Amino acid sequence: MKLMLIKILPLFLGGFLFAQTKADSLQFKRISDEMLVNGTAYENLRTLTKNIGHRLSGSEAYEKSTDWAVQKLKEAGADKVWKEEVMVPVWERGKQSLHIKTQNGKWKPLRMLSLGNSEGTKGKDVEAEIIFVKNKTEFNQLSESQVKGKIIFFNYAFDQRFIVTGQAYGDAGMYRRSAASWAGKKGAKAVIIRSLSSAFDDVPHTGAMRYDKDDTTKIPAVAIGPKSADELEKTLKTQKVFAKLNSNCTMKGEKLSHSVIGEITGNKDQSVIVVGGHLDSWDVGEGAHDDGAGIVQSIEILRTFKKLGIKNNHTIRVVCFANEENGVRGGNKYAENIQKNNEKHIFAIESDGGGFTPRGIALVMSPEKRKEVQSWRNLFLPYGIHNFEFQYAGADIEPMEKLGIPLAELVPDSQRYFDIHHTEEDTFEKVNRRELLLGAVAMGQLIYMVDKSW
């Protein structure tokens, strides 16, 4: 009798698990079919990018995009939609130009972009000799007298050897972020950096820089494209080159703005699952991959749960965060508010790596939860989602980590992202409908699993 029990139990359990897996796998397919056939994410991205375009937080366009988000969340069937107040920095680019010339040459314009949050030249020409360094080590070897009164040019290239381009971006990131303060403290007039780009074109990339707290100089920082950078380095090896920078960019205090939130109410309890992206973008291009994609994917998930009548246990909440690009104020405010209001959150996922074919989900959570998510891997494999190894989460949801909330980020294929990231080329045309929707599929499927399991 005992022997029989032992034999039956695993069979019974196996049968249960098999039936369970089969039901999950059918639900995965329902979500996928609905999005790939009837998904509205791509058309929503078209109206966001083409009717509104880029939308730096603090701008009029950003405020327009909050109205757009409210409308799209309502259309998707949200039970409740609201705006969450948040103070954001107001940075304005204004006019900008950079010219270079050799000793006896003529001024030649270079394609450039002031870095976000940078101060400008207040509309005056700032002229100086360019001093070239390859990297921080070379810069550190320069004495103050070698830097003083000069414009320092950092030509640190994206390391093409990284397979995941985000790692190359991380590797080169400090030059955009910090070079101005390094050089300012040694008396430089401005810095020019090589764009953080995986491409070999001449497109300049903007992006956030910051001044060190003890940096009182706040010198201007601008980026040039890879081609211009290579040519400039080459010229500087044989002769002196001078630069003339003129820019109006400046920080203009703060302003009241909003994140946009929509949700479908939980059927079992009111604890919250967040899915989101950031609604703001840099002030060039159309903010299509960064991060229009994450916004329309998140709305797509809400629409699909509603349309399929999936009875979610917990509240599923779409958060369109304000001000990721130059302050992360939306993300910080959201975490602050849920703590203040004592709102229980069981999970948050963000999509902010572009609307490219998804390949995995990055996880920031306890080892136990991590293992549990990884145990669902076979359900995801038919959708091309194979990598659950990365450990990072989107900047907007990161502030929730200290509250002990399990976090995740969609991991799209990374090869094309840093060709267009923070540039004029980040447009709707660069987004593929199916790739975009498959990102929503993967996140929707994960939310379905989390909702029924946690």
Next chain:
Amino acid sequence: MKLMLIKILPLFLGGFLFAQTKADSLQFKRISDEMLVNGTAYENLRTLTKNIGHRLSGSEAYEKSTDWAVQKLKEAGADKVWKEEVMVPVWERGKQSLHIKTQNGKWKPLRMLSLGNSEGTKGKDVEAEIIFVKNKTEFNQLSESQVKGKIIFFNYAFDQRFIVTGQAYGDAGMYRRSAASWAGKKGAKAVIIRSLSSAFDDVPHTGAMRYDKDDTTKIPAVAIGPKSADELEKTLKTQKVFAKLNSNCTMKGEKLSHSVIGEITGNKDQSVIVVGGHLDSWDVGEGAHDDGAGIVQSIEILRTFKKLGIKNNHTIRVVCFANEENGVRGGNKYAENIQKNNEKHIFAIESDGGGFTPRGIALVMSPEKRKEVQSWRNLFLPYGIHNFEFQYAGADIEPMEKLGIPLAELVPDSQRYFDIHHTEEDTFEKVNRRELLLGAVAMGQLIYMVDKSW
């Protein structure tokens, strides 16, 4: 003593395997670094697509491309380069136009492409009423009298629910291939098919059709874009629509042409490993993804083995096959010749799925060999190559299957391919440098493993 031996052996073997894996992993990285940093595949693709452009076999452009391939193989360091003779069909598109009108309406042009290998109207207007069917089942229900003298419009759409788009392509493929003979045999004047496209635009896709052996009618077959197809179906639901087709396309016999072959000689023996793609393309666009990508990736592998001084045991041979698109004559001839010359081949791999980020390797080989390749999976994972489950090989190397040669095909991400496949949009601009090179990396790494193991 026995116990000790048993314990030591696995330890020793484990250490050996670990050292071996480490050496392989270092070689994988050398191949990857060399290609991503110094790779010439992208610039080679630029000259192939921009200086020569599309190159249907039998055309002058195709012959130019064979000279280009000879030169590029020499530049890459091939020990030996030659052209292999092959007779190819000569199909010419000529002029083509399709107009439609409702009963009392005016003629309106539709964007269209004659299907490859199709006969035309010999330059005369062929007018008839359009009869719409959704699929083959609906067509089979039509009587001869309902089809006779009409132009049949098959509007079978790409099934968006497939995750791997090649499966949707396979599902819809028979309409392009066979609809003309189905309809011709029932007395139709021509067929219009909806393009095999994953996009929702209005771009027509060409591609090979064929007439059944018992089809003496050989009626013209043309493709229209998805948008036109949807609009036409909509109109046909409420009123009669007439079409006027005029086209000159026709098959003009055969012609002597060439595949192009280059190799680096084996250091241990002369048995051959083939890596290739097809040099011909359809006569629209630039044949960039299909299959310029496969050609330049294959040449890249030869260049990299030579540059890194990898001592290949076996001969590594790049084959740029002629006439894949409308005859597969190059592939058939190659298999015929190696059999005739009794040339031992141990492996062949093709890239003909576009120059997109690689995700896996499809395998056609014995279960034992298959398992062996799959046992190398961990070496490939850092490069994003995770899927070794598919069982298919490129059309050009398929004829080698009956010779018992293990075959493989690169599996790139499939989401964007069928938006542009066989269209004017298959241009260099649609190819990303890193994605293209990563395909070469994966194939180069696999060839390294096969070369040392088989």
